[in-house]
Amino acid sequence: MPWLDWLSLFVRWFHVIAGVAWIGASFYFIWLDNSLETPPDWKKQKGIKGDLWAVHGGGFYEVGKYAYGPESMPENLHWFKWEAYSTWLSGFALLVIVYYFAAAAYLIDPSVMAMSETEAIIRGLSLLAGGVLVYELACRSPLANYPKVFALALTALLVVASYLATQWFSGRGAYIHVGALIGSIMVANVLLNIMPAQRKMVAAVAAKQPVDPAWGAGAKLRSVHNNYLTLPILFIMISNHYPMTYQHPQNWLVLVAIMALSAWIRHFFNLRHLGRSSPGVLISGALGLLLVALWVSWPQVQPAAQPTISAENTGNTATASHPEPAMTALDKQVYALITRHCQGCHAANPTDEIFKVAPLGVKFDSWEQITRQAPQLVHRTTVTRDMPFLNKTNMTDAERDIIAKWGQQQ
Numbered sequence: 467m468p469w470l471d472w473l474s475l476f477v478r479w480f481h482v483i484a485g486v487a488w489i490g491a492s493f494y495f496i497w498l499d500n501s502l503e504t505p506p507d508w509k510k511q512k513g514i515k516g517d518l519w520a521v522h523g524g525g526f527y528e529v530g531k532y533a534y535g536p537e538s539m540p541e542n543l544h545w546f547k548w549e550a551y552s553t554w555l556s557g558f559a560l561l562v563i564v565y566y567f568a569a570a571a572y573l574i575d576p577s578v579m580a581m582s583e584t585e586a587i588i589r590g591l592s593l594l595a596g597g598v599l600v601y602e603l604a605c606r607s608p609l610a611n612y613p614k615v616f617a618l619a620l621t622a623l624l625v626v627a628s629y630l631a632t633q634w635f636s637g638r639g640a641y642i643h644v645g646a647l648i649g650s651i652m653v654a655n656v657l658l659n660i661m662p663a664q665r666k667m668v669a670a671v672a673a674k675q676p677v678d679p680a681w682g683a684g685a686k687l688r689s690v691h692n693n694y695l696t697l698p699i700l701f702i703m704i705s706n707h708y709p710m711t712y713q714h715p716q717n718w719l720v721l722v723a724i725m726a727l728s729a730w731i732r733h734f735f736n737l738r739h740l741g742r743s744s745p746g747v748l749i750s751g752a753l754g755l756l757l758v759a760l761w762v763s764w765p766q767v768q769p770a771a772q773p774t775i776s777a778e779n780t781g782n783t784a785t786a787s788h789p790e791p792a793m794t795a796l797d798k799q800v801y802a803l804i805t806r807h808c809q810g811c812h813a814a815n816p817t818d819e820i821f822k823v824a825p826l827g828v829k830f831d832s833w834e835q836i837t838r839q840a841p842q843l844v845h846r847t848t849v850t851r852d853m854p855f856l857n858k859t860n861m862t863d864a865e866r867d868i869i870a871k872w873g874q875q876q
Contacts, residue, residue, distance in 0.1 A: 471850070474563050481556035485703070488549035489696050495546075496693045499686075500739035502531055513537075535671030543668070547661055554653035561646055565590070565639055571842050575636035575827075576834070589634050590643050597627050597647040598654050605659070610687065620691070624648070624725060628718040637712030638705075638827045641721060645702030648695050655688035693736065697728035709823045714762050727754040793833065800872045804830050804843075807859040825855075837876070844873030 502516030509517060515533035519526065565573045569583040573590065581589070600623055609616050627647055631640035663685040670677045701724055705711055714720050731751035737744050793801070811821040812830045830836050836843065846853040847861065848870040854861055 470563065470567070471845075474560070477556055477560050477563060481553065481560055484549060484553040484556055488553045489700070491546050491549055492689070492693055492696060496689065496736065497739045498529065499531075500736065502529075505530065534677060535667070539668070539672045545661075545664070547656060550653045550656040554649055557646065557649055561590075561642065565642060568842065571828075571839050573635050573639040574838075575639075576838075578632070578636065579634050581634075586635065586639075590639075590646075593627060593631060593634075593643055594647050594650050597623065598650050601651050602654060602658065605688070613687075621726065625718075625722050628721045628725075632718040632721075636827055637714075637717045638709070640717065641702055641705045641712045644721060645699050645705075648699045648702070652692045652695055652699070655692055659688045660685045694729045694732055697732045698725035701725065701728055706826065709825060709827050710762055713823055713827050720758065720762055723758050724755070727751050727758070730754070796868070796872050796875070797833070799868050801833060801836065803861070803865050803869060804836055807854045807861045807865070808843075810859070811855065821855075840873060840876045844869055844876070848873065 498518065502518050505514050505517040509530065513532050513534055513536075514530040517528065517530040519528055521527070566583075566587050569586045573586045574581060574583065601620070604610070604616065604619055604623075609619060624644065624647075628640070628644050631643045634640070635643060663681040666681050667677050669675075702721075705721075711717065711720050711724070728751075731748060734744060734747040734751065737747065808830050810816060810818045812824050812828050814824070814829055814831055816822055816824060828839060828842075830839070830843075843853075848866045851866070
């Protein structure tokens, strides 16, 4: 499926570009708002309540924030919304391409919960929609008037979502769905609150009507929520490269801990923008991440390996608790090749000297796991030919042809 790889590449590339623009704008405006200083009297008389001087790119910049608005609406007023919308749209497209088109390989893990691809997709979409709905209802409730209590409620929502996702999906699929939920909450803040509030404010200023302070307060609250969610979502975006996190037995707790510590570290920078230096926040956050790393990497007692079939299996042998399907002669050849070239890395207990955890959570300990991953396995060994990794096991062209022939029969 070369076309799907190219589609995934371009959508992922665009998603990263859009995400950089959105998160960069979020970081900048939070910094800008927190860094504004009391202006001189002549600026106050013009309605400016805060100003800022900066130097960048060989020039000086003077920025002012009005208490109400300018005397006349400028012809060109810059809005910031498409960064958020394009990030979410490309992210959702990537979710569909990678995790829904290949749900059997990347989203479903029978050892976690056996389900059909349709059921997995419905559960994933329900998690996103349900999480956004609960968050939005909470924001519109009296709970929003108590920021610290609301922060605890939002944390509880993400804890529940993380736990449910890891009980339904593969570790990698679970993490990405929590990330998709956070991203959906963030873009919903822009779509449902920040932009409507700004439109009301602009219309009121243009018509010389009073501005309801609740508009700006509500929009700023949502912007602050988005600001604290940026580092957690950035971690999730790169987490699929680090299976030691999402394959941990308590992977939901690992995710919750890293998200909480990421938000705490973001708090340090927000305080700095306000002119308050709190190195204890940064140090405690770094120590927390170190403790998580030690916990995750601490040697664990490995469970006994499940019985698997051998290359010489006749196809009719089975254990009492793990019956194996009948295998053709070609199946046995492929199984022998996977055992020789792939299981060193892709196993519950890898024997490779570098990969101590199965890359991307993909395991080939049983024939069922191999057949479930068949499209990706065939593609990576016979089309892109990037597996085995650096061809360190010296898979030959003839062996790749055998796998390609087997793939045509799947």
